[in-house]
Structures are given as C-alpha cells and as structure tokens.
Amino acid sequence: MEEPKIRHLEMIQEVISRMANNSFALKGWTVTLVAGIFTLSGDAIGTNFWFLFIPIIIFWGLDAFYLSKERSYRALYKHVSGLNPDQIDFNMDTISFSGIKKNKLWSCLISPTELFFYLPLSALSGIIIFIIT
Numbered sequence: 001m002e003e004p005k006i007r008h009l010e011m012i013q014e015v016i017s018r019m020a021n022n023s024f025a026l027k028g029w030t031v032t033l034v035a036g037i038f039t040l041s042g043d044a045i046g047t048n049f050w051f052l053f054i055p056i057i058i059f060w061g062l063d064a065f066y067l068s069k070e071r072s073y074r075a076l077y078k079h080v081s082g083l084n085p086d087q088i089d090f091n092m093d094t095i096s097f098s099g100i101k102k103n104k105l106w107s108c109l110i111s112p113t114e115l116f117f118y119l120p121l122s123a124l125s126g127i128i129i130f131i132i133t
Contacts, residue, residue, distance in 0.1 A: 067119030
C-alpha cells in the first residue's frame with residue numbers, strides 16, 4: 001500500500017475510535033446520572049418519576065447518533081481501502097454513506113448494542129420506581 005492511502009486510512013480510523021470512545025463514555029455517564037438521580041431524589045421520586053427517563057432518552061439518542069457516525073466512517077474506511085493509491089484525496093466526507101439503511105439514526109436507535117443497554121436500564125429504573133412507590 002502507498003503511504004497516502006495508509007495515512008488516509010489512519011485518519012479515518014482515528015475518527016472511528018473517537019466515536020466509539022464517545023459512545024462508551026455516554027453509556028458510563030448514563031448509568032452515573034441515573035444512579036445519582038435515584039440517590040439524590042430519595043422519596044421524592046415517587047411523585048415525579050418521569051424526569052428519570054429524560055436523561056436515558058437523551059443519552060440513547062446521542063449514543064445512536066455517534067453509532068450512526070461511526071458506521072458511516074466505517075463505510076468510508078471500506079471504500080478508501082478499495083481505492084487505488086492514485087485515487088486518494090483525503091476526503092473525510094461521509095454524506096454519501098449516511099443514506100445506507102444501517103447507518104441511519106433510526107436503525108442505530110434499535111440496534112442490538114443500543115437496545116441491550118438502554119432497555120434494561122429503563123426497565124430496571126421502572127422496576128425501582130414501582131418498588132419505591
């Protein structure tokens with residue numbers, strides 16, 4: 001492989017890694033925030049339980065957004081890896097890959113990696129609220 005192609009692929013891989021790290025951090029912040037709300041709210045949560053689900057929904061959406069961007073950059077990586085070295089232009093635009101069904105925000109919202117984290121967290125929060133009230 002030519003040096004420009006390797007550099008371009010490394011640039012894309014750095015963005016992919018950053019998106020994956022953002023997703024991991026969001027999951028950590030979600031658990032921390034929900035646990036903090038439970039801890040600080042005490043008995044008051046019984047009457048105003050709905051506010052607990054707001055951060056879960058917001059972080060779920062943000063996490064899906066980062067997953068969508070990560071998937072688009074993975075598609076760009078695959079595209080660039082198939083190019084000839086003389087076709088490398090260091091383009092980082094993923095707009096042409098955002099239209100792929102699995103890269104869309106809705107597909108990312110219902111992807112297994114998102115569902116297996118946020119649904120159990122929501123269910124556990126609901127169970128705790130039910131027990132408290």
